[in-house]
Amino acid sequence: MDTLSSVDELLTLDDAERLAEAALPPDAWSYVAGGAGDERTLRWNREAFSRCRLRYRVLVDVSEVSTETTVLGTPVSMPVLVAPMAFQQIAHEEGEVATARGAAAAGALFCLSTVATATPREVAEATPGAPKWLQIYVFRDRGVSDAVIEQALEAGFSALVLTADLPVYGRRHREARTGFTAPEDAAPALIAARKRGGARAGHHSLDLLESGLEWSYVTELRERYDVPVIVKGLVTAEDALLALEHGAAGIVVSNHGGRQLDGAIASLEALPEVVEAVDGRAEVYLDGGVRRGTDVATALALGARAVLVGRPALYGLAFGGAKGVEQVLGILRDELENALALLGCRSPADVTRAHVSTAKL
Numbered sequence: 025m026d027t028l029s030s031v032d033e034l035l036t037l038d039d040a041e042r043l044a045e046a047a048l049p050p051d052a053w054s055y056v057a058g059g060a061g062d063e064r065t066l067r068w069n070r071e072a073f074s075r076c077r078l079r080y081r082v083l084v085d086v087s088e089v090s091t092e093t094t095v096l097g098t099p100v101s102m103p104v105l106v107a108p109m110a111f112q113q114i115a116h117e118e119g120e121v122a123t124a125r126g127a128a129a130a131g132a133l134f135c136l137s138t139v140a141t142a143t144p145r146e147v148a149e150a151t152p153g154a155p156k157w158l159q160i161y162v163f164r165d166r167g168v169s170d171a172v173i174e175q176a177l178e179a180g181f182s183a184l185v186l187t188a189d190l191p192v193y194g195r196r197h198r199e200a201r202t203g204f205t206a207p208e209d210a211a212p213a214l215i216a217a218r219k220r221g222g223a224r225a226g227h228h229s230l231d232l233l234e235s236g237l238e239w240s241y242v243t244e245l246r247e248r249y250d251v252p253v254i255v256k257g258l259v260t261a262e263d264a265l266l267a268l269e270h271g272a273a274g275i276v277v278s279n280h281g282g283r284q285l286d287g288a289i290a291s292l293e294a295l296p297e298v299v300e301a302v303d304g305r306a307e308v309y310l311d312g313g314v315r316r317g318t319d320v321a322t323a324l325a326l327g328a329r330a331v332l333v334g335r336p337a338l339y340g341l342a343f344g345g346a347k348g349v350e351q352v353l354g355i356l357r358d359e360l361e362n363a364l365a366l367l368g369c370r371s372p373a374d375v376t377r378a379h380v381s382t383a384k385l
């Protein structure tokens with residue numbers, strides 16, 4: 025498949041990755057595909073899935089299989105959501121608006137980054153009625169984040185996803201080597217933050233973010249806004265319990281796709297302890313390394329309500345705009361439907377802990 029040359033040959037998310045790499049200039053590619061440090065966590069996120077073995081059941085009537093589920097009560101076509109990702113115009117001129125359209129066409133929930141190249145209002149206008157969450161980064165000038173949140177809530181976004189694993193930016197060597205610089209002038213929140221905050225010359229755009237946040241901010245969000253708050257980017261039972269204590273309705277077990285602390289535990293490996301600590305008191309999601317329908321099924325078996333996919337959505341965006349995103353999500357949905365049937369499950373809710381073995385061979 026090294027010679028994959030057209031979208032017609034697209035069968036897997038790894039095919040999508042190759043098409044995207046061919047479509048993007050090297051600096052944009054380094055930002056999209058890269059991780060932090062030696063990229064150990066980036067690799068581990070995927071490897072962790074291959075250490076799990078599925079225990080399938082047979083002679084179950086699977087003539088009707090549905091991948092549909094709900095997240096925080098919102099119906100979605102499958103337990104696969106689109107993760108928040110910054111600066112999407114680097115992958116395609118239509119940026120987040122196209123990604124959101126592709127997600128809506130696939131019936132998937134779209135999560136918009138604070139440092140998007142589209143505003144919440146633009147995304148909402150392009151995808152009326154489609155489910156949307158807003159990811160929050162907090163600027164040192166809190167007014168900038170407040171304005172993004174308020175616009176999103178007015179536009180119908182139904183939950184706030186506070187990203188907790190970026191108090192400072194990870195060491196991304198691939199970006200440094202290609203000389204990647206973020207298209208700050210295309211991100212409305214960054215433009216606002218720079219105007220209000222009097223940015224230093226030569227600063228990194230994310231230097232404008234607050235690195236002094238603590239758990240009390242989760243409570244503050246809960247008290248100020250009338251939508252559920254999800255904490256994204258934790259990997260321990262200890263932090264999961266703190267998230268619950270501070271009123272989180274959901275948790276995303278995530279290490280930011282291996283882009284922050286290199287050497288961090290793979291998100292799939294961290295999932296069981298978080299699920300056990302949460303014990304049904306909040307929904308638990310996972311992201312990092314999900315590339316197959318069987319990966320989605322594995323995460324469900326270990327207790328995730330749903331997964332998020334990051335890079336694969338951008339791969340689709342890069343080679344095919346909204347249509348490419350829809351194709352990538354369609355592949356995952358079809359693979360998940362197939363995996364459910366072969367596991368002997370008629371729906372995501374039928375997948376249990378008994379469907380996976382983590383025993384070492």
Ligand SMILES: Cc1cc2nc3c(=O)[nH]c(=O)nc-3n(C[C@H](O)[C@H](O)[C@H](O)COP(=O)(O)O)c2cc1C
Pocket residue numbers: 055056057069107108109110137138139159187256278279280281282283311312313314332333334335336338
């Ligand atoms: C290009 C890129 C930009 C990202 N930007 C953000 C962001 O703005 N906010 C955030 O919470 N996470 C961000 N992430 C992390 C994703 O939300 C998600 O945690 C990660 O991509 C999941 O891993 P995967 O790419 O292996 O699916 C970004 C990831 C990528 C690849």
